[in-house]
Amino acid sequence: MNKSEKPTEPDKPTSDAALERFNALSIDEKLQQTMQSLHWIAKLDDETLAADEAAFNQAKATIALPESLKSADAIFSKVKQRGDAALPIHDEIGKQMARAARDGGKLTSDVEERMKRDRQDAEHKHNKSKGYEDLFN
């Protein structure tokens, strides 16, 4: 080999294949993989979950739960606390409307009534949802 020549890079079929696979993905899959690479979101595909399941099964016998996690009672207490905290929501809506009136000018009673009605309609439609929605197609 001539000394001035740089050694050629060995082929990297694995990398090239991975690049090709990435380029062939849908925009949603690309976005997801990019955010995983930025550590914005956790990687939770089937392979990752299966590998973690195996790691967990190996470690299972040595895992000692802390006292706070031994029973679900703490969960039920927290659920109740959150439920109680959410009750005065109507006061909060009132405050927000008052703030909007202060900052954005006076709201007439019919506008205020319409805002309330719109909100009730939206909440009603929302509550009727089946638990799943199609955002990606």
Added chain:
Amino acid sequence: MAEQSFGLVVDFRAKTDKELLEITAARDVRAEKAFAEFYQRHIRYMYFICKRDYANTLGEDGAEDLVQDTFVRAYEKAHTFSDDGITEPDKLALRTHGWLRRIAANLFQDMLRRETSVPTQPLAPEHEEQLADTPSADDDQEPPESAQMKLIKEALSKLSEREQDIVRTVYQWYEKDKKLPSHVIDDLTEKHKTTPENIRKILSRARKKIEEFINAQGTNRAT
């Protein structure tokens, strides 16, 4: 865990995760017993994962809080769990663990947003580099960065803080050819104090911005 209900003995141990969560969602007298069985089934796994993945950042106590908060959300959103018709026990466990971990991952990001400056600002290039250098257990499995991925990173960094949060949360739940659990939109609506319709609009706008950026930059760089 067996329970007498309406004169019948209900053995919750024999129920699938989906059945337990359906009973939980019904919020009747059996709800807490059913959820307690679900909890005992998965608590060790979630503790193992949260301690491994989040204790470095949150500390031991923080990781325990995260486990608790994950189960609180699971209780509240029990109706949104879907087993996709899976009946094989091992695969069903993976499905449940994936669901719980997505909840945990989003709660973790929310904790970071509240308690630190990351990621409340759009990412600067140097921050991206820093994140890319952060070692992780699966670094060696990550695809090499293509020109397209660089463009997407650039596009993401140009989104507003709110757009970034919405995009991040939604894509944590993204599964190809599947619909998004509606509680994701509920949670974002509550967090950003807006309407579900507005969240959908922001998401759609952000996605469009990214696509337009990629197309424009891709064309510019090719010429």
